[in-house]
Amino acid sequence: MxxxxxxxxxxxxxxxxxxxxxxxxxxxxxxxxxxxxxxxxxxxxxxxxxxxxxxxYKKLSKKVYVGLTIYTVGLWIVLTLLGGESQIGLSFNSPIFYIIVLLLALDLLRVYRQSKREQSEEKAKQ
Missing domain, CATH: 1.10.287 (Helix Hairpins)
Known part of the structure; x- marks a missing residue:
């Protein structure tokens, strides 16, 4: 390895x-x-x-980037649902949670659109 x-x-x-x-x-x-x-x-x-x-410089693949983003938010949600309370203030009641989720969603949308654009450019070259 x-x-x-x-x-x-x-x-x-x-x-x-x-x-x-x-x-x-x-x-x-x-x-x-x-x-x-x-x-x-x-x-x-x-x-x-x-x-x-x-x-x-190693750029993360889009799949890895999406996976890490979903994992982080999912971990945050699961740990909250298990009864944990963040010591630094991460919670569903916090507006920071919704701002971060919105920003992550917009970033994932950007990555998706970039991927689609690259695929269409690749098809145009062929």
């Missing part, structure tokens, strides 16, 4: 742990790994990821 794949998976796991730790701060995981420790690990993993890419 490639190092970048392992790093991406670890970043994904620690991002999820950070979310869970925020919504359920009194669990065993939260006592073992505080938000500060998880955040430091995330920063270190991102720095290692950037260093191993050696300056090469």
């Amino acid at each position: 490639r190092l970048s794949t392992i790093l991406n998976f670890c970043i994904f796991v620690f991002f999820t742990l950070l979310f869970v730790n925020d919504f359920f701060p009194h669990t065993t995981i939260a006592e073992i790994l505080s938000k500060k420790i998880i955040l430091l690990i995330l920063v270190a993993l991102v720095i290692v990821q950037i260093a191993t890419d050696k300056g090469r």
Whole structure:
């Protein structure tokens, strides 16, 4: 398995742990790994990821971008429905939630339209 794949998976796991730790701060995981420790690990993993890419810019595929966006919002919703309460104020009652969901929806619409435009340009070339 490639190092970048392992790093991406670890970043994904620690991002999820950070979310869970925020919504359920009194669990065993939260006592073992505080938000500060998880955040430091995330920063270190991102720095290692950037260093191993050696300056090469990798654009996320549209499917991965859409998947990560839906995962993040879905995780937010599921953790709230499980009875968790965000320590930083992420909730359905917060106008920030609706602003973020609206912005994400608009961004996903932009990505979809860009994909359709690229497909039509590709067909025109053929």
